[in-house]
Amino acid sequence: MYDMKAYYESESVQHAIELRLAHPEAHIIAGGSDVLVQMREGKRAGVELISIFMLDELRGVTIDEEENIRIGSLTSFSHITKNPIIQQYINVLGEAVDQVGGPQIRNIGTIGGNTCNGVTSADSASTLHAWEAIVELTGPKGVRRIPIKDFYLKAKVVDIREGEIQTAILIPKASYENTYGYYIKYAMRNALDIATNGCSVNVRLSEDKKTFDRVRVAYGVAGPVPMRCPNTEAFINGKEVTMENIEAFAQKVLEDINPRDSWRASKALRQHVAVESAKRCIIESVKRAGGEL
Amino acid sequence: MGKQYKLVRYNLNGKDVEQMVDVRASLTDMLRNDYRMTSVKKGCEVGECGACTVLINGEAFNSCIYLAVWADGKKIRTLESLLGPNGELADIQQAFIDEAAIQCGFCTPGFIMSSVEILESGKEYTDAELRKLLSGHLCRCTGYENIIRAVKKTMYKRLGKEMPQE
Numbered sequence: 001m002y003d004m005k006a007y008y009e010s011e012s013v014q015h016a017i018e019l020r021l022a023h024p025e026a027h028i029i030a031g032g033s034d035v036l037v038q039m040r041e042g043k044r045a046g047v048e049l050i051s052i053f054m055l056d057e058l059r060g061v062t063i064d065e066e067e068n069i070r071i072g073s074l075t076s077f078s079h080i081t082k083n084p085i086i087q088q089y090i091n092v093l094g095e096a097v098d099q100v101g102g103p104q105i106r107n108i109g110t111i112g113g114n115t116c117n118g119v120t121s122a123d124s125a126s127t128l129h130a131w132e133a134i135v136e137l138t139g140p141k142g143v144r145r146i147p148i149k150d151f152y153l154k155a156k157v158v159d160i161r162e163g164e165i166q167t168a169i170l171i172p173k174a175s176y177e178n179t180y181g182y183y184i185k186y187a188m189r190n191a192l193d194i195a196t197n198g199c200s201v202n203v204r205l206s207e208d209k210k211t212f213d214r215v216r217v218a219y220g221v222a223g224p225v226p227m228r229c230p231n232t233e234a235f236i237n238g239k240e241v242t243m244e245n246i247e248a249f250a251q252k253v254l255e256d257i258n259p260r261d262s263w264r265a266s267k268a269l270r271q272h273v274a275v276e277s278a279k280r281c282i283i284e285s286v287k288r289a290g291g292e293l
Numbered sequence: 294m295g296k297q298y299k300l301v302r303y304n305l306n307g308k309d310v311e312q313m314v315d316v317r318a319s320l321t322d323m324l325r326n327d328y329r330m331t332s333v334k335k336g337c338e339v340g341e342c343g344a345c346t347v348l349i350n351g352e353a354f355n356s357c358i359y360l361a362v363w364a365d366g367k368k369i370r371t372l373e374s375l376l377g378p379n380g381e382l383a384d385i386q387q388a389f390i391d392e393a394a395i396q397c398g399f400c401t402p403g404f405i406m407s408s409v410e411i412l413e414s415g416k417e418y419t420d421a422e423l424r425k426l427l428s429g430h431l432c433r434c435t436g437y438e439n440i441i442r443a444v445k446k447t448m449y450k451r452l453g454k455e456m457p458q459e
């Protein structure tokens with residue numbers, strides 16, 4: 001039995017918003033793989049829960065009228081990985097979330113939960129930052145869409161306002177067209193471990209595939225929230241696709257990130273892993289984009 | 294607030310059932326206490342060990358971090374569903390015995406339910422893929438090798454193919 005004060009089941013998005021307004025203290029529960037564990041640990045003991053788990057309308061991946069890839073917030077990791085739209089346009093996201101926990105966690109964990117928890121090590125977070133995802137929130141005043149970088153306010157705090165729930169994550173066409181990416185999770189074991197470093201890179205090459213037209217790099221666990229690397233990106237954009245430029249690019253990330261010493265890994269190790277991951281990710285992205293090195 | 298209950302209707306091992314359930318119950322609690330499905334083990338109860346694994350609409354879930362009220366409208370299968378009408382073991386259960394993939398047996402029902410999902414996909418997996426597909430389970434006794442072999446052997450048998458030499 002969970003130590004729970006009260007439980008409310010949402011019957012629609014509108015109903016969820018009403019429940020949020022009526023019970024402002026209550027916690028939202030989606031798949032529960034963070035919330036229920038924290039209830040067991042005592043961190044969320046005795047709370048009221050508003051469940052959105054039964055809202056099937058928030059599940060699935062589609063392409064909307066504006067040609068955005070639309071991922072419903074309740075879509076599970078395993079369904080993202082298996083989805084043909086994801087595989088065709090943003091395969092790296094499916095690969096990244098295929099490294100979360102183990103198979104059963106990937107069947108219950110949702111992309112909404114993985115972003116609303118505001119956790120820097122979340123396996124979807126760096127890729128969503130690197131692809132400039134848009135977060136859709138629905139609340140009493142209607143729908144609000146914001147860039148993912150603005151959604152993360154600080155460690156474990158995101159911009160969800162009174163009465164709101166997250167309803168989708170969108171990837172705009174300009175972001176996914178002709179773009180290929182790669183993600184590396186560095187952890188101590190292959191399954192059921194939290195990332196010590198997460199690096200996601202994607203590239204769009206010029207038509208002759210000789211120049212970096214647009215490169216985007218993002219990290220998880222390199223700071224309190226997932227982050228992009230503006231200096232590194234400015235350095236490589238417009239440059240020729242050569243190993244020399246790639247080496248310099250990888251070193252450049254140290255100007256953008258600020259990993260910390262912790263029991264999990266030292267700052268020096270984290271910096272080393274960050275540089276090496278950036279290099280491997282961009283090489284793999286270039287290959288996927290049809291470039292040669 | 295007093296105790297809060299909710300009616301859930303679902304299909305358990307092929308039978309339609311309904312139950313008034315305490316909203317605080319996990320699916321493990323309901324399956325064990327209300328239906329005596331004691332194959333569903335309570336291990337870590339935080340989603341790490343896989344001892345409580347059941348199939349929900351054909352996919353493996355840790356029932357310890359799944360609320361009982363969410364069972365509504367679902368098809369749920371536990372290890373008990375594998376037994377034949379006269380208590381015969383399924384091929385995968387027999388393979389676990391034959392390969393000595395069981396010692397204390399606490400992790401076994403969970404491993405077998407994940408194996409059922411793997412086997413019913415009808416696909417042929419590599420060793421590396423099988424290891425990944427079974428990585429949501431912990432076993433403190435066997436050292437895993439025999440478990441992988443039991444699943445692999447059953448996979449090849451069901452595919453009607455010869456198992457490659459190791």
Ligand SMILES: Cc1cc2nc3c(=O)[nH]c(=O)nc-3n(C[C@H](O)[C@H](O)[C@H](O)COP(=O)(O)OP(=O)(O)OC[C@H]3O[C@@H](n4cnc5c(N)ncnc54)[C@H](O)[C@@H]3O)c2cc1C
Pocket residue numbers: 027028029030031032033034035036037052073074099100101102105108109110111112113114115116117121122123124160164165166167192193194195339340341
């Ligand atoms: C054993 C185990 C291993 C794990 N391994 C990993 C791992 O390797 N990598 C990783 O990234 N994570 C891991 N996790 C953490 C977890 O599975 C993920 O963060 C998952 O994405 C959470 O999704 P959920 O739907 O279960 O979230 P929930 O627990 O339901 O919610 C998480 C948070 O987000 C809020 N929330 C959820 N959905 C919404 C919404 N639509 N609108 C507003 N707020 C919302 C909740 O209020 C809560 O604060 C692991 C968890 C376990 C138990």
Ligand code: FES
Pocket residue numbers: 334335336337338339340341342343344345346355356357358
């Ligand atoms: S008891 Fe459910 S995963 Fe351990």
Ligand code: FES
Pocket residue numbers: 394395396397398399400401431432433434435
């Ligand atoms: S047989 Fe004892 S835990 Fe696996």
